Amino acid sequence: MEEHLLKLMEIYQYQTELVDKGWQYFSIVTLGILGFTIGTEKLELRFTHKLLIVVGYIVFSVGNLIAILSAQRLAVRFTSLLNIEIQKLNLEPLIGMYKPFSVFQLAVFYISILIVVIGIVLYIGWERDGRSNKRLQPTPRKTRRS
Numbered sequence: 001m002e003e004h005l006l007k008l009m010e011i012y013q014y015q016t017e018l019v020d021k022g023w024q025y026f027s028i029v030t031l032g033i034l035g036f037t038i039g040t041e042k043l044e045l046r047f048t049h050k051l052l053i054v055v056g057y058i059v060f061s062v063g064n065l066i067a068i069l070s071a072q073r074l075a076v077r078f079t080s081l082l083n084i085e086i087q088k089l090n091l092e093p094l095i096g097m098y099k100p101f102s103v104f105q106l107a108v109f110y111i112s113i114l115i116v117v118i119g120i121v122l123y124i125g126w127e128r129d130g131r132s133n134k135r136l137q138p139t140p141r142k143t144r145r146s
Helices: 003-039 047-088 103-136
Strands: none
Touching (some): 003 103, 047 103
């Protein structure tokens, strides 16, 4: 194989590793948020605390998404160059092997996960608030009539 093709393959591999790392960070934080939300049933958090958790998660996720999409954009570009080089060299087994997800597909999937997780966190918080408010409300006393 030509050295140029090998270099393109190395660059492609590096870019996909960057995308994978971004997904790993997102997965760890997402599972941490869900684990904290689901696992802390006895912890009474005010709605403002829950909202701060969601806002922090959104801020992290937006920054992480920008990094992932940037790396994916470069991976898609290098894939195009790599496929052109593979076709020039007529390397049949490698033709069509490199097909990354589009930046749009990746963004839609990421944002879908983000929306679902935020929905779960807010729903669990709302549900627990409703249960804790019921526990705190005094039960009406029955009065006897004389």
